[in-house]
Amino acid sequence: MGDWTPATVDARLESAADVFSMLPEVKPQGYFNAWPEYFHSFADTVGQQPQMRRPRPSPREITQAEETMLWLRWLDPDDARLLWLRANRTQWKPICWELGISRATANRRWQYGIAVIVWRLNGKRVPGKRSMEFVVDRAGQ
Secondary structure (H helix, E strand, C coil), rough: CCCCCHHHHHHHHHHHHHHHCCCCCCCCCCCCCCCCCCCCCCCHHHCCCCCCCCCCCCCCHHHHHHHHHHHHCCHHHHHHHHHHHHHHHHHHHHHHHHHHHCHHHHHHHHHHHCCCCHHCCCCCCCCCCCCCCHHHHHCCC
């Protein structure tokens, strides 16, 4: 595929983060509840607000999210962490505190990480002797 852009990669990362947040939590093996299931009668539910649940992701969405997670292995571990935190819609300030970098550096490294993924998905080799700015500028083309 040669039609990947930074916007589509960013949207796909956010979609993957949403899918993983909708999956049920991981519990230890053998975890169970011995209490019987309680069925509420109509009188118990009068006046209560209904509990809304998000639908579970489809198998296709889970597969796409897993493929998206594999893209992060092309990056430096700190850059991959930065991209994943931004995909989970974490604000810049906690990211900068966690990674110990400034806001400008975090934004530059985020753009570079997205650009590296775009280059790789479009079948190009990321030049090792070029600047981060060159890689970011050429990723949108």
